Amino acid sequence: MTHAPVLRVYLEGLMLETARAGSFNFMNVLRRAVEGAGWRVEWHQTGAMARTAAPLRDGYALFHMQAPTHARALTFRRAYHYPFWQIEPAAQRWRFAVAQARHDPAVIDPDAARSFADRLRARVLPGPPPRRGDAVLVPLQGHIRRCRSFQTMSPVKMLAAVAATGRPTIATLHPRESYDAADHAALGELAARHPNLTIGGDTTRLLRDCAFVATQNSAVAFDGYLLGKPAVLFGQIDFHHIGLNVAQLGAAKALAQAETHAPDFDRYLFWFLQEKAINATQPDAGARILAAMRRGGWPIGPAPGA
Numbered sequence: 001m002t003h004a005p006v007l008r009v010y011l012e013g014l015m016l017e018t019a020r021a022g023s024f025n026f027m028n029v030l031r032r033a034v035e036g037a038g039w040r041v042e043w044h045q046t047g048a049m050a051r052t053a054a055p056l057r058d059g060y061a062l063f064h065m066q067a068p069t070h071a072r073a074l075t076f077r078r079a080y081h082y083p084f085w086q087i088e089p090a091a092q093r094w095r096f097a098v099a100q101a102r103h104d105p106a107v108i109d110p111d112a113a114r115s116f117a118d119r120l121r122a123r124v125l126p127g128p129p130p131r132r133g134d135a136v137l138v139p140l141q142g143h144i145r146r147c148r149s150f151q152t153m154s155p156v157k158m159l160a161a162v163a164a165t166g167r168p169t170i171a172t173l174h175p176r177e178s179y180d181a182a183d184h185a186a187l188g189e190l191a192a193r194h195p196n197l198t199i200g201g202d203t204t205r206l207l208r209d210c211a212f213v214a215t216q217n218s219a220v221a222f223d224g225y226l227l228g229k230p231a232v233l234f235g236q237i238d239f240h241h242i243g244l245n246v247a248q249l250g251a252a253k254a255l256a257q258a259e260t261h262a263p264d265f266d267r268y269l270f271w272f273l274q275e276k277a278i279n280a281t282q283p284d285a286g287a288r289i290l291a292a293m294r295r296g297g298w299p300i301g302p303a304p305g306a
Helices: 015-019 027-035 049-057 110-124 155-163 181-193 203-209 219-226 251-257 265-275 284-297
Strands: 006-011 042-045 060-064 073-079 084-088 136-139 169-172 197-201 212-215 229-232
Touching: 006 015, 006 027, 006 049, 006 136, 015 027, 015 042, 027 042, 027 284, 084 284, 110 219, 110 265, 136 155, 136 197, 136 203, 155 169, 155 181, 155 212, 155 251, 181 197, 203 219, 212 219, 219 229, 219 265, 229 251
Parallel strands: 006 042, 006 060, 060 073, 136 169, 136 212, 169 197, 212 229
Antiparallel strands: 073 084
16 A cells, blocks of 8 residues: 655644635645645644654655755745745745746746736835935845855945945834844944934835835845836845846945946846746646745656646
8 A cells, every 4th residue: 555645834823724724825726736746735833843853754844934854845935925936945045946047038028027017016016106216225134233144244334335325325124123232333323424324214115216225135125126126235135136246246336336227127027926936826836836846856746637
């Protein structure tokens, strides 16, 4: 007697509830695809104990936005906006397959790209037409006084480099990050040195009318692409292809080029989301899920007839 391989999907909170209830569309598509390939699917609560036990269990594991714990595990996360998803062997976005892929705008239909981007803009960033203002928006993330392995410099030094250009510069704080007294002191010292620097503000509102975005790898820069805003990237990320990369150009050159940098944002968004991510609403979503699992090393075949 043979036993079907089991896939355990580890989720948290509302995601687990909706997966079990059958109202989480991406999980519904995933389950149909995996079961169609002859495997079983189980939903599990994630957590420290579950992650520790996962390598000791048979079968395969899929974690939401958490690093795989063993060779038979993968991770998945939203590709910035619903209904787009990625399934990968590593949790770091800059190691995703799309980050290594080559983007060629010439092969993307401009009309299809514009139509796609217009619909996405209207849904996720509704509002008046964006304006190209003077200010540089710097959306800060966490650990602002540290330089981590994927960064060219610490966020505080990044902010200093932007402010040193003399352009109006607005740094906003991440609402889900914690900033200690030393962090606030470092920002205060920078603001005292640079009268063109403002700390704080509504990131979404500022994005619509800024000149460009300077960041380590904040998703704000990806949203900026929707509004035609160039990005200067001080860290590694999966959406780097049309950004100005400080690791390649140096901070001064990248910041100087941002004023006139004008890639085809719509073609890039179409390529990144519609071609390289899994659109859970499309008929080929199940096939793309299985293909991503196979790229991750799992011996799962296509569903019969696919």
